[in-house]
Amino acid sequence: MRHTQIQQFVVSASQMAAIESRVFAAGMPVAALMEKVAGLITRRVCELYPDVRTTFGILVGPGHNGGDALVVARELHFRGYGVKLFAPFASLKELTAHHARYAASLGIPQVALANLADCTVLIDGLFGFGLTRPLSGDIAAAVDRINTWQKPVLSIDLPSGLHTNTGAVLGTAVRATRTFCLGLWKQAFLQDQGQDWIGQAELIDFDLPLADIVEVLGTPPDLCRITPQQAIAALPIPRSVTTHKYREGHLLLVCGSRQYAGAALLAAQAARASGVGMLSVAVPESLRLMVVAQVPDALVWGCGETDDGAIAQLPEDLNLADYAAIACGCGLTREPVSLVKQLLEAATPLLLDADGLNILATLDPVPTLRNRPAPTVLTPHPGEFRRLFPDLGAASGREEQSDSQNDPCGNRIDAARRAAQQSGAIVLLKGAKVAIGTTQHPAVWLNPDSTPALARGGSGDVLTGLLGGLLAQAARRHLPLEPVVAAATWWHAATGRLAAAAHSELGADASTQIRYLPRVLQSNDFNDSSDFGF
């Protein structure tokens, strides 16, 4: 129970400090907490490296991150491991200085950086959430040098140099292979730009009282890290035994063009896998028979086409009020502007993706969305996000085409939140760590566990179909849509992980993802997203 609750929280540096202050004010001695935390870290290090011939090079910073590192060093020393310290700061916080003195008295050597080069593993205790300014000078040079060594690095709390909230690299940062996040997930762990430095992330729960956490974060908290349990709870299962197809929602998918026929198929097949009661698909007339053949369960509308094979208009006898939800955009091309306008005016929950978003971007999006008579869900990747919300775009993540960006204001959590606040829409900002901005509480949902196997054309169409189908089911029941958007995000990511486990990261193409959608729900163990057996 505690394990599940703790996994949902995400904190900023100041919130973490506020929670710790409450614990200290209540009587917990700082030194005792440091012993406890470092003891838990030591246990994990010993589990990871049971061979006592392993040698550890330990980087010691001036604050309590360095204090943690010194306690870990001492404990590893007592367990018989070889330990060397690199402690380049002349002035240490008081508790850290005590531990440094004791470590010296035990004969644990303090060495120059070059002498760590022969250690098997490095432990990074330079800076944690107390980092206040960019790394510079000798310490930045040391970090840069360590990063060239290609050794396993275990970072304590955060890779030193990473901004606790944004995950941005401040000057330079340690490239960790694994990071032990202490107590509560820091925001950096849910930001794309920190991921290449964090490596494998692991939470070390050291029993911060829930009452203190809730007091600082509020109920419900502003941010929520999506857990499998929450996601499953938001899915329309188990079904009522007496239900019938019209009670399980009717989705209208508006998608496809002669140029992008596959996108329509992927979205329709994923919508089918969502369990939606009825699925209608509106495509250009020339795609109609192909969709019928591939998705025989759908009612397929053939629409009038433009010269280029995009949808010119919806059939006259198609009544938008007949549907619980509409999803539009996959493979649409940017031609059908009046179609998207028509859908935006409908009093039906609307999901816009891909070219639906690109068209919306030309229609003065913020006031248009604000005037919508029904809820809207947007699923932009960072490029589409920037087109929709240019004033927030810099904060949405790295450039699509660039592989070396570290945008110092790449705060996706903030970008998704502000986009939702401005527009009133639910904004699902795609990426490695999907951030979903809402106007409700929580203001932002964050999806922690995914796979780069999803980074390929067609993945987004799968998400749109799946989410559209789930939105139709929720809207039919008059349920809030925000938890459903979070659940679809989790389901899609879990599908990618399951498909990648079976077929490799390269083999989890969009069609394979669709085949794996139902298998995610067949797994019996949702206690932890890492408990899927992969």
Ligand SMILES: NC(=O)C1=CN([C@@H]2O[C@H](COP(=O)(O)OP(=O)(O)OC[C@H]3O[C@@H](n4cnc5c(N)ncnc54)[C@H](OP(=O)(O)O)[C@@H]3O)[C@@H](O)[C@H]2O)[C@@H](O)CC1
């Ligand atoms: N309290 C506890 O018992 C628990 C604490 N825990 C542990 O404590 C960590 C937080 O400790 P912390 O607050 O001491 O901050 P920390 O991250 O060590 O660094 C601050 C020091 O770095 C300095 N400094 C900053 N930037 C710098 C720069 N660019 N270049 C050079 N120096 C720079 C800064 O100096 P100043 O800015 O004051 O000049 C200050 O001296 C947390 O991450 C976790 O590991 C947990 O185990 C839970 C229990």
Ligand SMILES: Nc1ncnc2c1ncn2[C@@H]1O[C@H](COP(=O)(O)OP(=O)(O)O)[C@@H](O)[C@H]1O
């Ligand atoms: N590195 C990554 N790790 C995890 N998920 C990713 C990664 N890159 C992309 N994704 C996910 O894959 C999907 C890609 O969607 P999108 O960019 O719209 O692709 P397309 O339109 O080509 O299908 C989104 O759900 C996104 O969150």
Ligand SMILES: [K+]
């Ligand atoms: K660190």
